[in-house]
Amino acid sequence: MDHSAAQSAAAAHEGPGQLRVVLVLSTGTGGIGAHVRSLAQGLVAHGVGVTVCAPEAADALFGFSRSGARFHAVDITATAGARSDAAAIGELRRAFTGSDVVHAHGLRAGLLSDLALRTAGRFPGLRPQTPLVVTSHHAMLATGMERRLQRLMERRVARAADLVLGASSDLVARARELGATDARLGPIAAPPSPPAAVPRETTRAALLARAGADGPDGPDRPVVLAIGRLVAQKSFGLLLDAVGRLADLDPLVVIAGDGPEAGALRDRVAAGKLPVELLGYRTDVPDLLAAADVLVVSSRWEARSLVVQEAMRAGLPVVSTSVGGVPELVGDAAVLVPAGDAAALAAAVREVLTDRDRRDALVEAAHQQARTWPDEADTVAQVLSTYDELVQRDR
Known part of the structure; x- marks a missing residue:
C-alpha cells in the first residue's frame, strides 16, 4: 500500500x-x-x-x-x-x-x-x-x-x-x-535516527580517553563498535575472540549495551587485557555511530537488525555474521561472515579498517540499499x- x-x-x-x-x-x-x-x-x-x-x-x-x-x-x-x-x-x-x-x-x-x-x-x-x-x-x-x-x-x-x-x-x-x-x-x-549531537572528533576523543588512548596517536586509533543487549544471542564472546587477531592494528573495541552477560564479559576483558570498553546502556547511539570506523554484529541470529539499519543509513561500514534476516536486509552492502567463525570475523574487520576503497564502496552501497527498505x-x-x-x- x-x-x-x-x-x-x-x-x-x-x-x-x-x-x-x-x-x-x-x-x-x-x-x-x-x-x-x-x-x-x-x-x-x-x-x-x-x-x-x-x-x-x-x-x-x-x-x-x-x-x-x-x-x-x-x-x-x-x-x-x-x-x-x-x-x-x-x-x-x-x-x-x-x-x-x-x-x-x-x-x-x-x-x-x-x-x-x-x-x-x-x-x-x-x-x-x-x-x-x-x-x-x-x-x-x-x-x-x-x-x-x-x-x-x-x-x-x-x-x-x-x-x-x-x-x-x-x-x-x-x-x-x-x-x-x-x-x-x-x-x-528502523525509526529515523537523529543526527549526531556532537562532532565526531569529540565523541572519539572521549572514547579513546576512557581507554587511556588519548596520546598524540590516539585520534588515529581504529574504533570498532558493537551495540546490543549483553545476552547469549548476540555472541559478544565471538567478538572478543576476534580482537586478539587484530592486535597489530591496535583497535579500540567499544560495546554499548547492558544485560546478564555483562559481568562475564567484563571478567574476560580484564583477564585477557583486551582493548575493549564496555560502555553499558547508552542513549547517544547516533554519536557512537558517527565516531566509529566499523560496526560489528557477531550474533547467532538477527531478524532485521535495527542497529544495522541505523549504521548503514549513517554511512558506517558493517561487518556481520550471515544469520537470520541479515543477508536479505543488507544485500551486498555489508561484509558477511559465517556465524561462530572468529577468524573470518577478524579478517573481515581487518579488511574494512585497512582498505579505504573497500570501505568507501560499502558506504555507497549501504546508502543505495537503504533506499530499498x-x-x-x-x-x-x-x-x-x-x-x-x-x-x-x-x-
Missing part, C-alpha cells in the same frame, strides 16, 4: 466507526519496544484508536503513553509464572474490551493474549472472535528441555493466531512449519491493511 492509499485507509476509520487496536508486548529494552512505539504513533496518526499493553518500565523507556495511544500497564514477565500470568491475563481481558484487533509482539505476549481472548465469552464486551495478530521478532535459540517447552509454546501461538507476521523470511517459514494458517513477511523499519510509513500502512483485511473477514 502506498502513502496515498494509507491516507485513504485512515480516513475510513475516522469518526464513530474508528478501528480499535490493542498492541501487546512483554518485558524488553530493544528493537521490539522501538517498533511498537513507532507503530502506535503511526496508527494514531491514521485515526486508529490504539491501546498499548506493556509493563510500566517499558512505557518509561519507550514513551508509549506519549505517542497518542492509551497505555494499559500489564506485567507480562519474560518467563511463565502461575500467579503473574493469571494477573496479566486478567489485565489483558480488561484492555481488550471493545477492541477490533489484538496485535501481540513476541511469543509470551502472543500466548497470554490468546489465553485472554479464549476466555472472552465469560466477560461482557469481549468477543472470542477478535482477530489475533502475532509478530514474531526472534528465533528460539534455547537448548535441552527449555527448547522443547519453547517449541510447544511456538506451535501453540502459531496455530492460535489469525495471522503471524515474521520480521524476517526465516521466521515466516518457521511459523508455517509450526502450523500457522496465515504467515507473512512483516518487515520492521520500507520506512515507518510503509510499515504502518502494511499493518493497517492487514487489520482491515482481518476485520472484514470477521464480519
Whole structure:
C-alpha cells in the first residue's frame, strides 16, 4: 500500500466507526519496544484508536503513553509464572474490551493474549472472535528441555493466531512449519535516527580517553563498535575472540549495551587485557555511530537488525555474521561472515579498517540499499491493511 492509499485507509476509520487496536508486548529494552512505539504513533496518526499493553518500565523507556495511544500497564514477565500470568491475563481481558484487533509482539505476549481472548465469552464486551495478530521478532535459540517447552509454546501461538507476521523470511517459514494458517513477511523499519549531537572528533576523543588512548596517536586509533543487549544471542564472546587477531592494528573495541552477560564479559576483558570498553546502556547511539570506523554484529541470529539499519543509513561500514534476516536486509552492502567463525570475523574487520576503497564502496552501497527498505510509513500502512483485511473477514 502506498502513502496515498494509507491516507485513504485512515480516513475510513475516522469518526464513530474508528478501528480499535490493542498492541501487546512483554518485558524488553530493544528493537521490539522501538517498533511498537513507532507503530502506535503511526496508527494514531491514521485515526486508529490504539491501546498499548506493556509493563510500566517499558512505557518509561519507550514513551508509549506519549505517542497518542492509551497505555494499559500489564506485567507480562519474560518467563511463565502461575500467579503473574493469571494477573496479566486478567489485565489483558480488561484492555481488550471493545477492541477490533489484538496485535501481540513476541511469543509470551502472543500466548497470554490468546489465553485472554479464549476466555472472552465469560466477560461482557469481549468477543472470542477478535482477530489475533502475532509478530514474531526472534528465533528460539534455547537448548535441552527449555527448547522443547519453547517449541510447544511456538506451535501453540502459531496455530492460535489469525495471522503471524515474521520480521524476517526465516521466521515466516518457521511459523508455517509450526502450523500457522496465515504467515507473512512483516518487515520492521528502523525509526529515523537523529543526527549526531556532537562532532565526531569529540565523541572519539572521549572514547579513546576512557581507554587511556588519548596520546598524540590516539585520534588515529581504529574504533570498532558493537551495540546490543549483553545476552547469549548476540555472541559478544565471538567478538572478543576476534580482537586478539587484530592486535597489530591496535583497535579500540567499544560495546554499548547492558544485560546478564555483562559481568562475564567484563571478567574476560580484564583477564585477557583486551582493548575493549564496555560502555553499558547508552542513549547517544547516533554519536557512537558517527565516531566509529566499523560496526560489528557477531550474533547467532538477527531478524532485521535495527542497529544495522541505523549504521548503514549513517554511512558506517558493517561487518556481520550471515544469520537470520541479515543477508536479505543488507544485500551486498555489508561484509558477511559465517556465524561462530572468529577468524573470518577478524579478517573481515581487518579488511574494512585497512582498505579505504573497500570501505568507501560499502558506504555507497549501504546508502543505495537503504533506499530499498520500507520506512515507518510503509510499515504502518502494511499493518493497517492487514487489520482491515482481518476485520472484514470477521464480519
